[in-house]
Each structure stands twice: as structure tokens, then as C-alpha cells.
Amino acid sequence: MRYDTLIVGAGFAGLYMLHRLRGLGHRARVLEAAAGVGGTWYHNRYPGARCDVQSMDYSFSFSEELQNEWDWSEKYATQPEILRYANFVADRLDLRRDIQFETRVESARYDEGENLWRIETDTGEVLEARYYVIATGCLSVPKAIDIEGTDDFQGQSYHTADWPREGVDFSGLRVAVIGTGSSAVQSIPIIAGQARELTVFQRTPAYSLPAFNRPLDEAERAAWRAEYPEHRHRSRYSLFGVPDYPMDKGAFDVSDEERAAAYEAAWQTGTLIAILQQYNDLLVDEKANETAAEFVRNKIRGIVEDPEVAETLCPKSFPIGTKRACLDTNYYQTFNLPHVHLVDVRKTPIERVTARGVKTADQEREFDAIVYATGFDAMTGAIVNVDVRGRGGRELKDKWADGPRTYLGLTVSDFPNLFMITGPGSPSVMSNMIISIEQHVDWICDCLSWMAAHGYDTVEAGSDAEQGWVEHVNEVANATLFPQANSWYMGANVPGKPRLFLPYIGGVGPYRVKCEEVAAADYEGFRFGQGGKVGATRPAAAG
Ligand code: N01
Numbered sequence: 151m152r153y154d155t156l157i158v159g160a161g162f163a164g165l166y167m168l169h170r171l172r173g174l175g176h177r178a179r180v181l182e183a184a185a186g187v188g189g190t191w192y193h194n195r196y197p198g199a200r201c202d203v204q205s206m207d208y209s210f211s212f213s214e215e216l217q218n219e220w221d222w223s224e225k226y227a228t229q230p231e232i233l234r235y236a237n238f239v240a241d242r243l244d245l246r247r248d249i250q251f252e253t254r255v256e257s258a259r260y261d262e263g264e265n266l267w268r269i270e271t272d273t274g275e276v277l278e279a280r281y282y283v284i285a286t287g288c289l290s291v292p293k294a295i296d297i298e299g300t301d302d303f304q305g306q307s308y309h310t311a312d313w314p315r316e317g318v319d320f321s322g323l324r325v326a327v328i329g330t331g332s333s334a335v336q337s338i339p340i341i342a343g344q345a346r347e348l349t350v351f352q353r354t355p356a357y358s359l360p361a362f363n364r365p366l367d368e369a370e371r372a373a374w375r376a377e378y379p380e381h382r383h384r385s386r387y388s389l390f391g392v393p394d395y396p397m398d399k400g401a402f403d404v405s406d407e408e409r410a411a412a413y414e415a416a417w418q419t420g421t422l423i424a425i426l427q428q429y430n431d432l433l434v435d436e437k438a439n440e441t442a443a444e445f446v447r448n449k450i451r452g453i454v455e456d457p458e459v460a461e462t463l464c465p466k467s468f469p470i471g472t473k474r475a476c477l478d479t480n481y482y483q484t485f486n487l488p489h490v491h492l493v494d495v496r497k498t499p500i501e502r503v504t505a506r507g508v509k510t511a512d513q514e515r516e517f518d519a520i521v522y523a524t525g526f527d528a529m530t531g532a533i534v535n536v537d538v539r540g541r542g543g544r545e546l547k548d549k550w551a552d553g554p555r556t557y558l559g560l561t562v563s564d565f566p567n568l569f570m571i572t573g574p575g576s577p578s579v580m581s582n583m584i585i586s587i588e589q590h591v592d593w594i595c596d597c598l599s600w601m602a603a604h605g606y607d608t609v610e611a612g613s614d615a616e617q618g619w620v621e622h623v624n625e626v627a628n629a630t631l632f633p634q635a636n637s638w639y640m641g642a643n644v645p646g647k648p649r650l651f652l653p654y655i656g657g658v659g660p661y662r663v664k665c666e667e668v669a670a671a672d673y674e675g676f677r678f679g680q681g682g683k684v685g686a687t688r689p690a691a692a693g
Contacts, residue, residue: 153177156269156279158255158536161189162236163285163571163587166210169243170595174602179279180245181271183254187245188236189287191229195313196333196521197340199229200363202422202477203582206374207392209235211382212588216242221371225420226363226477257537258282260566265608265682267567280607283594284533285571288579291531293644295522297328299502306519310337311526320344323518326508328500330356334523335476339484341521349491349515351500351508354636355465357446358476362420386589387659391582395427401438403429413445426471433471433630443470453482462494468635474579528638529574529652530554540565553641553648557611557619557675558665560590566610566682569594574652575623579639581658589658593665597673606678615675627651
């Protein structure tokens, strides 16, 4: 079958892309491996899964109807509610008739002669399209579990990112959770509420902030809606995709008392960014950062009753904010329960999983169930898991062997007519994803319209523009504290993955302005043409 555009993934990015392409008159189709829409929210069904961006922000802004017809029930929506929202969007926009479920894309090859992408699926189909849009999400491929013996375990094993649809009841069981990132931090309090014994294996403690989640009532939703036009505009030109706090001072421009009061007020907001946006030097100056980090550590010490457990839960090996902070409900409080235990695997490393449980350097503990909350092969995993080949049969995996190379996180030189939504080199995971998805989809559609108006059917990033963007992404990241952490932002959580900052930390607003400028300058840095041949590169956009 031949299409104008094939989109991989039916998460929020794929849904909006399909909707917009229909508006352009494209014959478009979405291929989705899962049996339903929702992407990350389809798979991550672990207990306690919620968004860490407020639900009124984490929702599409492009349609008044969608904004007005959907009522979020809580400040932070649960995974089931977000999945219902994704289904509501798919139904409301009548998207399902162009989505093919239970179809995994295995390879995507650009045919230079025909100027089209040929896509092969695990169902044996071959589909062709002029444009290939990757909408597979940033956190969709669980990283391989790098612990020996996982297959030997005779009890039940689960991964937070591949949770059984029917749910799991841990009542009466001895449960192990391995990992203490966001997925673990959210699920641990709920699992503790069911399990007979819960043991948490922690390698690196996270900074977790309280969500202070609560129901939303009609008055509050109405107040948000009244503010939406202004609020959405501020979000689009903000640093993280939600309105910024004013950051006109450094941490040491104020007295200790004033700073403590500011952090306390930020803590009480129950949001991820409030603390990090109190001062303009928190993500670039170690000493400034340490003031916020120590504030959070003191909160942990105040909540956790056993001083030794509290100290083990205090993160000290990386600046606050350089790994994604977590947002929780009763995480630290859970460690006050008598049946909840914490194992510091830095002190007693996990040697292996055995038939009966988990063996650390000092002892073997027996479990009925093990939950792996061990994270993802983020940003690039889902893209290079597909055998993507561009001009001359060049493999994307090879091209990215030393780290992803993109122009604006949207396109790749030598891979004509390929677009990525929230790809590496764009703000993506450093932002409210919905805002970034909308910006990318709109930019791609504007580019396609511009091409149609100019008689082009081929677009490709120029290699100079790409090189300039890669350097700019690294330069901006290297001016911050982010490279200090062994985070998934840095690819450092996956053994063998190149260590470099994957998203763009220059800010959602500045990035958006850059994309707007590139478009206004007739798509500076891109090459256009017909039938697969492209002309000279327009001058590369400066960073
Ligand atoms: O994964 P993670 P996640 N032995 O990589 C540990 C988004 N998200 O699924 O840090 C022992 O953060 C690992 O330890 P270390 C959000 O962006 C959002 O929790 O490598 N431990 C770490 O503690 C988030 O950042 C939401 O030393 C091992 C943990 O496993 C991202 O997804 C909710 C290990 C992995 O933490 C990823 O979160 C959930 C080993 N061999 C997720 N291997 C919300 O919206 C790994 N670990 C709220």
C-alpha cells in the first residue's frame, strides 16, 4: 500500500500528527505495536502511575473542543485517566480508522530512485510512503535488565514499563522492588499497602518532591479554562513547557532565611519545577544547587524516622535536578512502615537473582515477586530498534554510533523525508511533552505545506546545519550541571551507550523561537528538491 505519510506510534504525538496531516489532505496511516492508543500510558500500568505535570497542563491545547469537553478529576492524573483521555481524543477526532494496531515496524528504508520510504512490519506487510514520521516516544523501550539470573526466579516477575493489563495483586506476598527512579517512587507506597513484606533495592537515591495531589472541582477547572489562552502562550515560550517562575536572582543574592522560606513555599506547591526555578543559578552552579539539594535532604530526614534509613535515602552523588526529580505521594513515609525494608546495593551489591529471590553480597533474601523498576533505553532506543536506512542504505544506528546527530531534533541528514517528533536534540523530556509534541507536529505540517507551495517533495537536513546543531546542543548542556549525573538524559544508565546529553536544555521557548526563525528564513539549514534530489544547503542556523 502506498501512503503520503506513515507515522509510527499512536501515543499523543502520533494522534496529533495524524489529525493534522488529514487536515493537509495527506493519505496518512499510523502503525502501532500495541493493541490500543496511548503509547507510554498504554504500557506503564504499574500501581501508582501518574503524570508529574499537572493534568490541566498535560493535555492538548490545539482544540478548544477537546479542552472544554474533557474534565480532569485530579491535579495529577492517574495512568488510567490519561489513557481514557487518549482514547477520548482518538474517538473525538475519529482517528482509529487510520490506525493499524498490533503492527510493529521492523524496518524502514529510503528508496532513492522512487523517493519513498518502504516500511516492513512484523505482520509481513510492506507499506510505502513519501514521508516517514517517528512518533515512538522518548521512554518506550525498557532497558535490558543488567542483573544476572533473572530467568532463574521461580516467583512472579514484573517490569513497571510492561505491566499486565489485568493488574497485579500483591496481597500477602513478599515483594522486592529493584530501582528507585520515578516508576519505583510512585509504585512503592501502593505495593507496600498490599504486600506482606516489601524490600526496596536502591542503588542511587532519587530526589523526590511531594505531589500534594488532590481532586479538581468544577470551579478550579473553570478558573484554569478562563486563563488558558494566556497560560498556554506562556507555556509555549517557557523553559520547561509550563509557565516559568520569575528567576531574577541567584541563590546567594538572598539571605539564608529568605532562601529557606522560598524553598519551603516551592515545596508546598507540589510541583517539580518550583524548587529548581527559585534561583537562576541552581542548574549551573554547584554551590547554589547544593542549597536546594540540602533543603530536600533535610525534608527527608524530617519524614523518615530511622536516621540510618533516612541518610540512605538522601541523594548525595549528583546535583538536584540533573536526574529527573520524582514527584510522590507518601514515598518517604512508606519507609516508616515496619514491613518495608531498604537495601543499599552500593554497600551490598546485587550479585544475582536466584530461584528463590535476590542474592546480595551479604545474604540471599526470598521473595514471591520481583518488580523491576530499572528504567528505559531513553530517547534513542525506540528509534534505532527499527532498522532505519537512508541514502545509500546508510543505517541510522551506524550514523548514531557515537550519539544521536540531528538538526533541531526533527530531522537527520542523509535521511530525506524523515521527521522525528520530540527526537534527541529537542527539549522533549525536559518539557511538558504535550507542548513539545504540538510544537513539532505544527512545525512539520508548516514545512510540508511550504514544500507543497514551492513544488518540492523532498526535504533533508544539511550536514553543516546538523553539525552546528549537535555542537550547540552539547555546548548548552556542558554549561550546566547536567553532565555530572549518570542519568538516562546522558545515556549513562545503559551499559555501552555513548555518554552525552540527549535532549536540548536551552529551553522550550528559546528552542521554539529558533524553529520559528529557521522556518521564517525559508527553512534555513535544510535542502529541498524533487524526486529525491535536493539542491544546495541553505546556510546553517546559528545556535
Ligand atoms: O527509570 P529510572 P524509571 N541494579 O531510569 C535502578 C519517566 N517517568 O522508570 O540510578 C540496581 O529513572 C536505577 O539506579 P541507578 C520520568 O521521566 C515519569 O523510574 O542507575 N538498580 C534507578 O534507581 C523518569 O525519569 C513518571 O543507580 C538498578 C532505577 O533503577 C523516567 O520515566 C513516572 C539497576 C531506574 O530509574 C524513567 O523512570 C515514571 C541494577 N542493575 C517514569 N538498573 C511520571 O510522570 C537500574 N537500576 C511521574
